[in-house]
Amino acid sequence: MGNRKILVVAAHSDDEALGCGGTIAKHVDNGDDVFVAFMTNGVAARGSDDGSDDRHVASKSALSILGVKKAFRFDFPDNQMDTIPLLSVTKEVEKVISELSPDIIYTHFSGDLNVDHQITHKAVMTACRPQPWCSVKEIYCFEVLSATEWNSKSLGTFLPQKIVDITNQWDRKTSALECYAQEMRAAPHSRSYEAVEALAVLRGQTHGVPRAESFYVERIVE
Numbered sequence: 001m002g003n004r005k006i007l008v009v010a011a012h013s014d015d016e017a018l019g020c021g022g023t024i025a026k027h028v029d030n031g032d033d034v035f036v037a038f039m040t041n042g043v044a045a046r047g048s049d050d051g052s053d054d055r056h057v058a059s060k061s062a063l064s065i066l067g068v069k070k071a072f073r074f075d076f077p078d079n080q081m082d083t084i085p086l087l088s089v090t091k092e093v094e095k096v097i098s099e100l101s102p103d104i105i106y107t108h109f110s111g112d113l114n115v116d117h118q119i120t121h122k123a124v125m126t127a128c129r130p131q132p133w134c135s136v137k138e139i140y141c142f143e144v145l146s147a148t149e150w151n152s153k154s155l156g157t158f159l160p161q162k163i164v165d166i167t168n169q170w171d172r173k174t175s176a177l178e179c180y181a182q183e184m185r186a187a188p189h190s191r192s193y194e195a196v197e198a199l200a201v202l203r204g205q206t207h208g209v210p211r212a213e214s215f216y217v218e219r220i221v222e
């Protein structure tokens, strides 16, 4: 493989590292070009307006560790994407897709508790309506600790269907997460380094590899 275009569409900077940091690095190792789009500015949830600069610097470092080629950054309001018409969000996603013509997209799971994650998922699915000219042949949803497992259990459950062995990329994933130290919490919070490692070990060792990231398969067209 190699020479494929991969697009990660994430609501917040840090979701890409938590959800698919190892998989991004593995795509890069395999010769694929990886691009990331962040939908929100990441300010309001932290309650300060100097936060966005810190988060921007953190995300630039994280993306360079993972080998991402280019980031697209949008300015939708953090934790308030439900105040924006879905059409406006979808249009931005569509612009990125028409510029890149990605083969594969990674994005949020539809059943995450976080509203920005839900809307980002919906915008991606809308932008990727499987019309004949749609370049996107594979869509995978990642899991983000403290969002994917926090929603009501009466909703659709995240199923770990695609398993990516990230043992050789694990160090880069943890280094990327260290850039986002301000977003991490102390154990036993689910957004702790310990919980991230525990999930990688669980996803890996229930499938016979040391560490893995797993994905809900939304679409594969061959």
Ligand SMILES: [Zn+2]
Pocket: 011, 012, 015, 114, 117, 144, 147
């Ligand atoms: Zn998020």
